Amino acid sequence: MASGALMKPQMHGLLVKHLRFHIVGAFIVSLGVAAFYKFVVAEPRKKTYADSYRNYDSMKDFEEMRKAGIFQSAK
Helix, strand or coil: CCHHHCCCCCCCCHHHHHHHHHHHHHHHHHHHHHHHHHHHHHHHHHHHHHHHHHCCCHHHHHHHHHHHCCCCCCC
């Protein structure tokens, strides 16, 4: 058996190489998840709330709750 045919395992710098790879990967994945959340969850939610409060009449809502008897202090 020729021992020169087998490659030596890489020992020097192995931890640094693996950490660099995983840190860069984690950073890219976290940016992707943040962008996904922003455009799929946050923006539609913000638009829905803006549309809802654009046409919201607080006095009408108050009168409906008062007539339903929710408030004890308002007659």
